[in-house]
Amino acid sequence: MKITSVTVGAPSWAEVATSDPAAAKAFYGELFGWRAETDPRPEAGGYTVMHLGDAPAAGLSPLYGPEQQTAWTVSFATRDADATVARITGAGGRVLMEPMEVLDVGRFAVVADPAGAVFALWQARTFSGAGVFNDPGALGWAELLTRDVEGARVFYPEVFGWTVSAGESYTQWGIDGADFGGMLAMGEQFPPQLPPHWLPYFAVADVDLTASRAGALGAEVLMAPTSVPDGPRIAVLRDPQGAVFGIYLAGTEG
Numbered sequence: 001m002k003i004t005s006v007t008v009g010a011p012s013w014a015e016v017a018t019s020d021p022a023a024a025k026a027f028y029g030e031l032f033g034w035r036a037e038t039d040p041r042p043e044a045g046g047y048t049v050m051h052l053g054d055a056p057a058a059g060l061s062p063l064y065g066p067e068q069q070t071a072w073t074v075s076f077a078t079r080d081a082d083a084t085v086a087r088i089t090g091a092g093g094r095v096l097m098e099p100m101e102v103l104d105v106g107r108f109a110v111v112a113d114p115a116g117a118v119f120a121l122w123q124a125r126t127f128s129g130a131g132v133f134n135d136p137g138a139l140g141w142a143e144l145l146t147r148d149v150e151g152a153r154v155f156y157p158e159v160f161g162w163t164v165s166a167g168e169s170y171t172q173w174g175i176d177g178a179d180f181g182g183m184l185a186m187g188e189q190f191p192p193q194l195p196p197h198w199l200p201y202f203a204v205a206d207v208d209l210t211a212s213r214a215g216a217l218g219a220e221v222l223m224a225p226t227s228v229p230d231g232p233r234i235a236v237l238r239d240p241q242g243a244v245f246g247i248y249l250a251g252t253e254g
Contacts, residue, residue, distance in 0.1 A: 032202065207249050
């Protein structure tokens with residue numbers, strides 16, 4: 001991620017909703033060195049900010065309803081969540097959760113693109129989002145996996161004003177040319193029942209060692225460590241509760 005601080009239109013936060021918060025805190029603490037701080041206020045619903053050193057790195061929450069699944073969600077920064085929601089619906093997307101105030105920390109909405117990939121919007125008030133990017137243990141890339149590549153190339157620039165760098169097999173997203181993520185076409189290697197989705201990638205100092213450690217902690221290695229041609233070394237993991245995320249070699253962003 002060439003963007004190194006919270007930037008409007010770019011990923012500002014990633015959070016995992018999980019069926020077992022205590023186990024997830026232990027897993028990610030061991031894997032990334034995150035330190036958990038759970039908001040004690042009853043109205044916060046057990047929301048936990050995971051810190052890397054003193055910096056907020058990611059969020060963790062229990063499942064808030066029977067229909068909610070264990071999964072990671074990527075949030076994009078916006079100055080005005082309501083206006084961004086209007087652009088999303090105007091471009092063919094859907095609103096899954098209307099903009100709402102989250103205590104005194106910000107305004108939040110959950111939406112989906114026209115193909116069904118879910119993401120969130122974050123309008124900061126007292127909390128802006130991640131305080132660290134790209135360092136080992138921090139968010140460093142966000143990837144859209146979709147079966148409608150051409151539709152996504154129209155939708156996201158219309159909503160967020162993203163720049164698009166499209167190669168033969170991969171598209172990179174950016175803000176004024178500073179890339180923060182990409183897009184991968186979901187081909188036959190993906191099960192037909194798997195919906196389009198956004199996948200957060202976290203930087204690590206050693207992809208092979210981190211994947212091996214994750215397996216020892218009960219995670220499933222969905223994609224073994226692989227060196228992408230002209231790109232970083234990456235792996236994709238499923239945590240013990242079922243949330244999928246990626247890891248990549250720190251220092252190889254964008």
